[in-house]
Amino acid sequence: DTGVSQDPRHKITKRGQNVTFRCDPISEHNRLYWYRQTLGQGPEFLTYFQNEAQLEKSRLLSDRFSAERPKGSFSTLEIQRTEQGDSAMYLCASSLFSGGLTGELFFGEGSRLTVL
Amino acid sequence: QKEVEQNSGPLSVPEGAIASLNCTYSDRVSQSFFWYRQYSGKSPELIMSIYSNGDKEDGRFTAQLNKASQYVSLLIRDSQPSDSATYLCAVILPGGFKTIFGAGTRLFVKA
Numbered sequence: 001d002t003g004v005s006q007d008p009r010h011k012i013t014k015r016g017q018n019v020t021f022r023c024d025p026i027s028e029h030n031r032l033y034w035y036r037q038t039l040g041q042g043p044e045f046l047t048y049f050q051n052e053a054q055l056e057k058s059r060l061l062s063d064r065f066s067a068e069r070p071k072g073s074f075s076t077l078e079i080q081r082t083e084q085g086d087s088a089m090y091l092c093a094s095s096l097f098s099g100g101l102t103g104e105l106f107f108g109e110g111s112r113l114t115v116l
Numbered sequence: 117q118k119e120v121e122q123n124s125g126p127l128s129v130p131e132g133a134i135a136s137l138n139c140t141y142s143d144r145v146s147q148s149f150f151w152y153r154q155y156s157g158k159s160p161e162l163i164m165s166i167y168s169n170g171d172k173e174d175g176r177f178t179a180q181l182n183k184a185s186q187y188v189s190l191l192i193r194d195s196q197p198s199d200s201a202t203y204l205c206a207v208i209l210p211g212g213f214k215t216i217f218g219a220g221t222r223l224f225v226k227a
Contacts, residue, residue: 042204042217043160055213091159103148103208105215107159
């Protein structure tokens, strides 16, 4: 399977704990995105990488959120000191940018976080 | 004003009818537009992209773009119960980096 994979698929944690999600993009894709989605809403942009460089981070993200993409391959999204409001589906997507008007996103299955 | 706006629905159509989904966007300079389909409990999947004014057809799906009106639509002909899903309109903002999604329109196709 050469699609986008995310791990874990489900995470239940207690408020105040740290959680980390991993995303493995499609191997030839150079762009990687993290989104958050809650029930009845569209995906909300969190952050974006081109290769290993994090080019933008949403102003909606607090300092408790951090993302990395070492060596331009897989990416991790860490949430420190989780709060109940962090409960959501965290979606990773990748795309291949080679110039021009492109940008189709390919999503993983998501990591569902429940904070008790 | 939200960057991408959609009617949340639900939109209910009978099997075999045409479903029409609409979207408006706020940034006039945006150039890339997409429709994603999301089944309940699943992640979004791309069904159409459109970059130029006019219509683009792919099977039962037609995307329409009017940049002057900042309006994108998706028509689904011969709607099937399997088309029942949430349809997300997405726009790449100027700069070409960030894709912003609307809240989605829920479509129900009644057999």
